[in-house]
Amino acid sequence: MLALLVMIAVSLQVITVNQTQPCFLNYSAGIDMFRNCGLGDDYLETALLPWEWITGGYFSMVLVSIFVMISYIKYHKVVYPLTIGTLFLPISYFVFPTVFLTFAILMAGITFGILIWYIFIKQTKEY
Numbered sequence: 001m002l003a004l005l006v007m008i009a010v011s012l013q014v015i016t017v018n019q020t021q022p023c024f025l026n027y028s029a030g031i032d033m034f035r036n037c038g039l040g041d042d043y044l045e046t047a048l049l050p051w052e053w054i055t056g057g058y059f060s061m062v063l064v065s066i067f068v069m070i071s072y073i074k075y076h077k078v079v080y081p082l083t084i085g086t087l088f089l090p091i092s093y094f095v096f097p098t099v100f101l102t103f104a105i106l107m108a109g110i111t112f113g114i115l116i117w118y119i120f121i122k123q124t125k126e127y
Contacts (some may be wrong), residue, residue, distance in 0.1 A: 064088045
């Protein structure tokens with residue numbers, strides 16, 4: 001009987017869910033949408049807001065990843081992507097610390113693993 005009461009009490013709880021639709025897609029707001037979203041205060045944020053929404057808030061990390069990938073494809077050197085990642089790491093640390101650090105450590109680990117594999121396997125072969 002007590003378990004049934006507890007289950008009823010748990011099922012009657014109100015769960016607050018955050019707004020899933022971004023404020024710039026609220027078509028019923030009219031002209032107040034720009035004021036409510038704060039679009040007139042920060043024009044850079046206004047320009048990046050759709051891109052942040054598309055990438056799930058990770059636009060900066062996607063941009064840095066594209067820079068790293070382009071530099072590796074163009075120069076075929078591991079040092080350049082590591083340098084770019086090292087330069088962008090302190091800047092991006094303030095934006096999203098845990099996610100970016102985890103991504104950066106993972107990418108650095110994969111890069112160093114490939115570098116070690118290249119040194120031991122490719123450089124030690126005699127042709």
